[in-house]
Amino acid sequence: MRMVMDAWMRTRPDDPSPVLASKRSHAPSKTAMATWNSLNERQQVYLGEIMRDDRMTETEMWMRRVQRLPVPRAVEWRRLPLALKAAPAVVGYTRLQERLRRRGVHDPGAGQTVHALQRRGLLIITEDSVEHPAVGEVGRVLVQLSRRGRAAAHAGLDEPREPDPPTHLLSEWLWGVLARVAAAEPAGLKDDQLAGRSLFFIGVGYRNKAGGQPSRGLVDSVPVMASEGTHVAEYRWRLTQLGRRHVVEYLDIYREVYPSVPTTGIDALAADST
Structure with missing residues (x-):
């Protein structure tokens, strides 16, 4: 489902995103x-x-x-x-x-x-x-x-447990990483400020294990040229086109599901996309 949803959003930028279906509620654990x-x-x-x-x-x-x-x-x-x-x-x-x-x-x-x-x-x-x-x-x-x-x-109180987040959404950990990159737009996050296992799930060109599925490709390391344009001064992590659309489409849902993840400064992305 994640691959299909990402492919839809990547190849149909002018079409509305499909409505996410939540998982069924479960009995209390x-x-x-x-x-x-x-x-x-x-x-x-x-x-x-x-x-x-x-x-x-x-x-x-x-x-x-x-x-x-x-x-x-x-x-x-x-x-x-x-x-x-x-x-x-x-x-x-x-x-x-x-x-x-x-x-x-x-x-x-x-x-x-x-x-x-x-x-x-x-x-x-x-x-x-x-x-x-x-x-x-x-x-x-x-x-x-x-x-x-x-x-x-x-x-x-004998009520069913709340449904899990839609399959297409990231975990709270990965959403926290993506939110940090989104908040750093348009300049991007410094190369040394994003490292670790998260890249194997959301970074372009990564796989979470040998022979495993490729990452979602929501963030990418982008070269930043020196002021005179002669060489690459540094690399910064920025949202890909898919990553930007993912954040804009599901920001409100993420805030509901993971209210403790800081999202200050991300609203500008949604404003820029309208």
């Missing part, structure tokens, strides 16, 4: 179920309500796209506000706190619970500050499900 069962009741409530709030936020973002409204990056909106560092009597409760209160779980012990989930690798906790009309600038605690936490919540 035994590991995810064991992780859920290892949590106490309070931790299970927290993890379940955080997942439900995450899903509601995801629906809201989808509705904004349908209405052609601005949508922040997934790495931003998946950080869900848990609490404001001020008296609730003054600043009120966050939507997530309201969810928990409806389940009979109130604020005392919230910090211990979410940090216990973070130590297990199920949550990511961050902090920032926002302007509140009643108190001005106030600190805020945000929580984000890790992939392991999401799988455990799906298992515990």
Whole structure:
């Protein structure tokens, strides 16, 4: 499938890319179920309500796209506000706190619970500050499900595991490499800043093993001439035509699937292609 999709995009630059079909959802894994069962009741409530709030936020973002409204990056909106560092009597409760209160779980012990989930690798906790009309600038605690936490919540709530990324997409590791090259366009990434096994999967002229399939050919080492044009001054890694189209076509999907991979500066590629 990867070879066919790449060939299509390479030879039909003016045609729309085929729609990617996701793999079917799978039943919860035994590991995810064991992780859920290892949590106490309070931790299970927290993890379940955080997942439900995450899903509601995801629906809201989808509705904004349908209405052609601005949508922040997934790495931003998946950080869900848990609490404001001020008296609730003054600043009120966050939507997530309201969810928990409806389940009979109130604020005392919230910090211990979410940090216990973070130590297990199920949550990511961050902090920032926002302007509140009643108190001005106030600190805020945000929580984000890790992939392991999401799988455990799906298992515990008897829901199917989320489908795997489409076959045509790169792994999180390879997407991170490709995103670095894309962010360095148009100058390119210095030759010594890209090395290792990734080239055997995305570099032009490489194979991942003897007799194996050729790499995807998404990046290439390009000579950069000296200012007087007499010799090659250096080599830089740049996106191939296929690599550029791959990034432009699937940037939004990659951001959804791998929200932790930095993609700052890549949006200019999409703007240049329109």
